Amino acid sequence: MKFTRREGLKLLGATALVTAPIKAFAESHGGNVVKMLNKATEGKERQVFEPAVIQINVGDAVLFEATDRGHNSASNADMLPEGAAEWKGKIGKDIEVTFDTPGVYGYHCTPHQSAGMVGLVLVGDVTQADLDAAGEVRQRGKSKKRYEEYLAMASEMISSS
Numbered sequence: 001m002k003f004t005r006r007e008g009l010k011l012l013g014a015t016a017l018v019t020a021p022i023k024a025f026a027e028s029h030g031g032n033v034v035k036m037l038n039k040a041t042e043g044k045e046r047q048v049f050e051p052a053v054i055q056i057n058v059g060d061a062v063l064f065e066a067t068d069r070g071h072n073s074a075s076n077a078d079m080l081p082e083g084a085a086e087w088k089g090k091i092g093k094d095i096e097v098t099f100d101t102p103g104v105y106g107y108h109c110t111p112h113q114s115a116g117m118v119g120l121v122l123v124g125d126v127t128q129a130d131l132d133a134a135g136e137v138r139q140r141g142k143s144k145k146r147y148e149e150y151l152a153m154a155s156e157m158i159s160s161s
């Protein structure tokens with residue numbers, strides 16, 4: 001099943017009880033919000049994007065929200081669909097990115113890339129071959145481990161969509 005805007009909103013509605021202003025902000029962005037966090041909401045992972053894997057439609061925007069300070073969202077130059085535009089947010093600032101080209105996008109937080117602060121955006125119809133190609137890109141340190149996890153999650157998301 002595809003992760004539609006409506007479902008995104010429902011999910012956010014369920015998880016944003018603690019932070020009403022964030023929920024309102026999220027609703028104005030179609031529910032496609034990725035938080036930049038010092039610590040994962042669940043578990044003990046630190047320096048994370050949440051959700052780390054997000055599936056959207058072509059033409060949708062994602063708001064990378066500076067929930068905690070000291071983070072940004074920047075595309076990986078070598079993990080973008082052909083012809084797709086790169087982005088680089090300022091540290092500690094929200095950035096909204098619109099995705100007009102389908103495919104798999106890898107991105108990271110500039111100060112915490114080696115700490116594994118990375119994520120994936122899946123835009124439109126993504127195939128397992130696209131994910132495999134993204135998995136071929138060389139990664140270092142903790143980013144490598146996290147991308148392996150995230151690509152496995154992505155694989156499940158596309159197979160159930």
Ligand SMILES: [Cu+2]
Pocket residue numbers: 047070071072109110111112117
């Ligand atoms: Cu960071």
